[in-house]
Amino acid sequence: MIAVGAIAAVTAVLLAGCSSSSSTLSGNSGTKAKTSIVVGSANFSENEILADIYGQALAANGYHVSYKLNIGARAAYVPALEKGEVNLIPEYSGSILAYLSKSATASSSADVKAALDAALPASLKALTPSSAADSDSLNVTPAFAAKNGLSSIADLSKLSTVKIAANPEFQTRPDGIKGLQSIYGLTNLKFTAISDGGGPATLKALLDGTVDVADIYSTTPSILANKLVTLSDPKSLFASQEVVPIVSSSKVDAKLTSVLNKVSAALTTQDLLALNTEVSGDSKTAPADAAKAWLAKAALF
Amino acid sequence: MNLFGAGFAWILAPRHWVTTAEGSGIGDALVHHLFLTAVSVLITVVIAGPLGLYIGHTGRFRRVAIGASNAARALPTLGLLSALILLLGIGDVPPVVVLVVLGIPPLLAGAYAGLESLDRQTIDAARAVGMTEFQILRKVEIPLAAPLLLGGLRAAALQIVATVALASVFGLQSLGTFIIDGLAQADYVKMTAGAILVAALALLLDGVLAVVQRLVGPRGVSRGTDRHRTTARDGKKPVALTQDAH
Numbered sequence: 348m349i350a351v352g353a354i355a356a357v358t359a360v361l362l363a364g365c366s367s368s369s370s371t372l373s374g375n376s377g378t379k380a381k382t383s384i385v386v387g388s389a390n391f392s393e394n395e396i397l398a399d400i401y402g403q404a405l406a407a408n409g410y411h412v413s414y415k416l417n418i419g420a421r422a423a424y425v426p427a428l429e430k431g432e433v434n435l436i437p438e439y440s441g442s443i444l445a446y447l448s449k450s451a452t453a454s455s456s457a458d459v460k461a462a463l464d465a466a467l468p469a470s471l472k473a474l475t476p477s478s479a480a481d482s483d484s485l486n487v488t489p490a491f492a493a494k495n496g497l498s499s500i501a502d503l504s505k506l507s508t509v510k511i512a513a514n515p516e517f518q519t520r521p522d523g524i525k526g527l528q529s530i531y532g533l534t535n536l537k538f539t540a541i542s543d544g545g546g547p548a549t550l551k552a553l554l555d556g557t558v559d560v561a562d563i564y565s566t567t568p569s570i571l572a573n574k575l576v577t578l579s580d581p582k583s584l585f586a587s588q589e590v591v592p593i594v595s596s597s598k599v600d601a602k603l604t605s606v607l608n609k610v611s612a613a614l615t616t617q618d619l620l621a622l623n624t625e626v627s628g629d630s631k632t633a634p635a636d637a638a639k640a641w642l643a644k645a646a647l648f
Numbered sequence: 649m650n651l652f653g654a655g656f657a658w659i660l661a662p663r664h665w666v667t668t669a670e671g672s673g674i675g676d677a678l679v680h681h682l683f684l685t686a687v688s689v690l691i692t693v694v695i696a697g698p699l700g701l702y703i704g705h706t707g708r709f710r711r712v713a714i715g716a717s718n719a720a721r722a723l724p725t726l727g728l729l730s731a732l733i734l735l736l737g738i739g740d741v742p743p744v745v746v747l748v749v750l751g752i753p754p755l756l757a758g759a760y761a762g763l764e765s766l767d768r769q770t771i772d773a774a775r776a777v778g779m780t781e782f783q784i785l786r787k788v789e790i791p792l793a794a795p796l797l798l799g800g801l802r803a804a805a806l807q808i809v810a811t812v813a814l815a816s817v818f819g820l821q822s823l824g825t826f827i828i829d830g831l832a833q834a835d836y837v838k839m840t841a842g843a844i845l846v847a848a849l850a851l852l853l854d855g856v857l858a859v860v861q862r863l864v865g866p867r868g869v870s871r872g873t874d875r876h877r878t879t880a881r882d883g884k885k886p887v888a889l890t891q892d893a894h
Contacts (some may be wrong), residue, residue, distance in 0.1 A: 512819065515832035518671055539819035541738070548818055549732050555737040617826055 398636030441586030514560035692751035700759020717753035719777030758800015762793030
């Protein structure tokens with residue numbers, strides 16, 4: 348019995364080895380069975396749109412793509428990536444780095460990418476980041492900016508007190524209140540925690556003057572819709588948050604890299620903003636349809 | 649156990665009692681928590697008290713009141729709070745409105761159930777000796793129903809004091825600040841400390857009201873009701889037991 352079991356196990360391993368090598372071969376030659384890729388996403392619509400864009404681009408280039416969208420937060424999908432249950436997830440360079448390495452201090456785009464490459468386990472690989480980014484951004488109303496002559500975060504020191512709204516973790520994050528104090532030397536901050544990730548309640552508080560400054564993700568449609576002034580960040584308080592596909596190392600080859608990099612290169616922050624507006628705005632376009640329209644317009648393949 | 653120990657230690661550390669740029673202090677949070685609780689309970693009493701007494705005394709609109717307060721119970725508190733915050737902006741008004749909506753059903757139920765539970769003969773006797781309807785309410789019904797009236801108040805106050813914590817989702821100070829911020833900041837000691845504080849305050853308030861409830865009850869009446877209930881339950885018990893055995 349044991350011998351039979353052992354033989355079966357060995358045979359299974361050999362077969363598995365055969366099948367994976369043969370599929371890699373056919374993937375390279377592009378003739379027979381398609382390489383299959385499982386594309387996942389985090390549980391918010393922008394990430395889902397990005398997953399659809401990368402997934403559809405691969406499908407257009409002969410990959411067999413299946414989707415596991417809306418998985419959840421990093422704590423849920425990073426283990427799935429590591430186990431190979433999901434092969435591709437669009438990430439944001441600074442956030443995934445901070446998740447993998449708690450002590451990360453890299454801030455510029457190149458530093459973040461280098462630190463990310465070092466922090467990723469061998470089973471995962473980060474491809475070339477896009478110039479499209481979705482980071483924290485501090486916003487004020489146009490009237491408040493004009494009245495106080497604000498254009499950069501450093502200008503906030505002109506005010507006697509600054510009421511600032513953000514998620515509660517902003518209070519303790521190194522690139523939150525602490526960073527504003529140590530990097531920009533702001534000592535006039537009064538913090539209000541609003542737990543909606545720069546959503547409607549935060550926006551309402553900013554517009555009705557309950558707070559002066561609101562932390563809203565840079566690709567949120569409400570920034571454009573309300574003509575908010577995003578304060579520039581000359582001292583790079585917020586780490587670079589470029590969109591970067593994280594892929595199973597076992598699936599990475601020249602063809603996959605070239606397809607995904609082509610998409611990343613074409614994608615801009617303005618595109619993200621427009622896509623988010625389409626999906627979250629009044630038209631309520633489905634993420635997959637918005638992705639399809641963007642790919643058609645970009646005419647990459 | 650360790651987390652609880654750490655939570656208590658967190659509460660006892662003096663630096664956590666004062667508000668800094670790092671975070672809210674327990675002192676400020678407690679004061680505002682009590683303020684929101686007091687205002688909400690007061691408005692609840694002003695609205696539901698007279699209404700409940702009227703319904704209990706006259707027996708009118710009972711069906712409407714039960715329906716309306718059951719509907720109010722089904723309202724998702726956080727959803728209502730979010731909607732009101734988006735409508736009115738961040739401030740004390742949205743949480744107070746939500747808490748009053750939450751507090752009205754138990755108080756209303758306590759009031760009309762309290763008056764309805766009274767012996768009709770007692771009220772007829774009061775009417776027979778020439779009391780006006782208002783005198784019957786004030787001198788007979790309210791004193792006799794006091795334990796149940798206060799029971800309703802106690803239930804309402806308990807729900808309100810525990811739910812005030814939700815206001816901190818939208819940046820308002822309360823003991824919930826530590827729970828909500830602690831979760832977001834992955835500071836579970838702070839979160840536990842917040843939970844301990846909310847639970848302790850709720851237990852304290854409920855304890856005080858329980859003592860008041862005991863003090864106001866006319867002794868003979870409440871004891872009589874209790875004995876009646878006990879015998880009724882005792883009578884049913886063997887039946888229930890035999891059914892269980894099958």
